[in-house]
Amino acid sequence: xxxxxxxxxxxxxxxxxxxxxxxxxxxxxxxxxxxxxxxxxxxxxxxxxxxxxxxxxxxxxxxxxxxxxxxxxxxxxxxxxxxxxxxxxxxxxxxxxxxxxxxxxxxxxxxxxxxxxxxxxxxxxx
Amino acid sequence: xxxxxxxxxxxxxxxxxxxxxxxxxxxxxxxxxxxxxxxxxxxxxxxxxxxxxxxxxxxxxxxxxxxxxxxxxxxxxxxxxxxxxxxxxxxxxxxxxxxxxxxxxxxxxxxxxxxxxxxxxxxxxxxxxxxxxxxxxxxxxxxxxxxxxxxxxxxxxxxxxxxxxxxxxxxxxxxxxxxxxxxxxxxxxxxxxxxxxxxxxxxxxxxxxxxxxxxxxxxxxxxxxxxxxxxxxxxxxxxxxxxx
Numbered sequence: 145x146x147x148x149x150x151x152x153x154x155x156x157x158x159x160x161x162x163x164x165x166x167x168x169x170x171x172x173x174x175x176x177x178x179x180x181x182x183x184x185x186x187x188x189x190x191x192x193x194x195x196x197x198x199x200x201x202x203x204x205x206x207x208x209x210x211x212x213x214x215x216x217x218x219x220x221x222x223x224x225x226x227x228x229x230x231x232x233x234x235x236x237x238x239x240x241x242x243x244x245x246x247x248x249x250x251x252x253x254x255x256x257x258x259x260x261x262x263x264x265x266x267x268x269x270x
Numbered sequence: 271x272x273x274x275x276x277x278x279x280x281x282x283x284x285x286x287x288x289x290x291x292x293x294x295x296x297x298x299x300x301x302x303x304x305x306x307x308x309x310x311x312x313x314x315x316x317x318x319x320x321x322x323x324x325x326x327x328x329x330x331x332x333x334x335x336x337x338x339x340x341x342x343x344x345x346x347x348x349x350x351x352x353x354x355x356x357x358x359x360x361x362x363x364x365x366x367x368x369x370x371x372x373x374x375x376x377x378x379x380x381x382x383x384x385x386x387x388x389x390x391x392x393x394x395x396x397x398x399x400x401x402x403x404x405x406x407x408x409x410x411x412x413x414x415x416x417x418x419x420x421x422x423x424x425x426x427x428x429x430x431x432x433x434x435x436x437x438x439x440x441x442x443x444x445x446x447x448x449x450x451x452x453x454x455x456x457x458x459x460x461x462x463x464x465x466x467x468x469x470x471x472x473x474x475x476x477x478x479x480x481x482x483x484x485x486x487x488x489x490x491x492x493x494x495x496x497x498x499x500x501x502x503x504x505x506x507x508x509x510x511x512x513x514x
Contacts, residue, residue, distance in 0.1 A: 153439035162432055198443060198485035205483065227440055229489050229499045231508060232482040238512050245505050248488070249436045252429055254502050 146171045146189055150181045150207065151196040151225070156248075160194055160225065163252050167259065178202025182210065185217055192262075197226035197233070205237060212241045221262050225250065279308050324465060340458060343451050346490075350448055353490045354441045361437035368427040368434075375420045375427075382413050443487035 147169055151157045157174045164172055173190070175181035177199040184190065193211065197204040204224055211217045223244040224237055237245055243265070244258040282304040289297035389406045392398045398406070492498040499505050 151439070153442055155435055156439040159432055159436055163429075166429065196439075198487055203485055205485075227443060227488040228485055229492075229505075230482070230486070231497050231499060233485075234499065234505055234508050235512065236483045238509055238514055245509060247499065247502055247505050248440060249433070250502065252433060 145169055145191050146173065147192040147194060148173050148175060148181060148184055148190045149194045150175045150177065150199070150204065152176050152199040153196075156196065156225075160255070163255050164194075166252065167256055176201075178204065178207035178210070181207055185211065185220070186214075188216070190220065192259075193220055193222045194225055195222065197224060197228045197237075205233075205240060208237065208240050208242055221266060223258055223262060225255070275308055279305060282308075340451070340455055347448055347451055349491050350444045353488070354444055357437045357441050361434045364434040365431050368431045372424050372427045375424055379417060379420050382409075382416070386410060386413060440488050444490070447487060 147164060149157050149160050149164075149172055151160070151174075154176075157176075161172050161174070169192075173184060175184055178195075179201040181193075181195070182202070185193070193207075195204040195207055202210075204226065208222050208224070211220055211222060221243045222241070223246065224242050225246045225248065227248040228234075229247055234245055243262045246254055246258050282301045286298055286301035286305065289295075289301055386406070386409055389398070389402070389409070393403060393406060489495070489498045493500065499508060
């Protein structure tokens with residue numbers, strides 16, 4: 145399981161990376177915005193995407209939409225971890241096909257729950 | 271000043287000196303008028319240029335409704351900076367609190383390990399009687415689960431300390447917004463100085479459409495805003511209401 149973590153703040157990438165390691169996901173790669181994330185995604189081999197929303201360059205919501213519009217990437221599970229808390233934004237992300245939405249500041253338990261839930265759903269869908 | 275004008279002035283000046291020397295007052299007056307006219311024309315030209323510049327700056331200034339918005343942004347900025355202070359303070363206290371909790375655990379493990387190590391050494395050297403050995407066994411028996419508990423607690427505390435560092439992302443987003451605002455204020459102040467006043471004349475022309483999903487970073491002072499969720503539970507509720 146290879147996970148791509150996209151956030152413009154290196155501290156937050158490090159936190160998410162450490163949490164994922166605690167959950168048993170040791171294989172992670174990082175990008176600091178949508179524009180740098182896309183080539184990594186397109187190169188293939190990423191099984192899960194964790195992305196922030198508010199980033200310079202390409203924002204997380206646009207990255208999500210680009211991923212969903214890409215034939216090869218369209219079914220990639222995407223978890224959004226963001227400080228954006230407006231209802232319109234959450235609805236927009238849901239409509240764009242996000243698999244989970246975690247608001248910052250978050251706890252290790254919340255992150256684990258959301259990731260577990262995403263995998264449960266994937267398993268259910270077979 | 272062009273060369274023709276210069277020549278005219280020079281001729282007039284020479285003629286003025288000659289007329290004054292010759293005592294011809296009428297001629298002197300005539301030459302003096304020529305000289306002043308040239309100067310006046312240059313002055314008018316300059317005033318004209320300045321007026322045009324002023325007019326252009328004013329027109330540009332009027333179109334910029336951002337200035338009016340900036341006035342509203344200043345109190346908001348104060349709130350944002352206070353948010354940065356509170357968030358960093360909270361994170362520092364949280365981290366220090368977990369350090370306070372963790373240090374005694376580590377030192378307890380160390381003290382007991384030193385004690386057991388000494389006894390174990392005596393046992394290996396056959397310096398221990400049966401009673402002492404029984405006591406050592408009990409000590410080891412109670413120490414091992416303590417090691418497990420303490421190290422679990424230390425791991426949990428370290429994770430909490432790590433999570434507390436999330437403040438850097440949240441406050442960083444807010445500080446970036448404040449930097450942008452300061453840049454805008456600076457830019458507008460420079461323009462304000464250029465037009466030297468008349469701030470009341472600006473009109474609100476370009477009412478840009480508001481993008482409802484524009485990234486805004488952490489919501490500050492939005493506790494009572496129904497359009498903003500306050501915690502993860504509210505996010506989950508909203509998503510499940512959407513059939514998520």
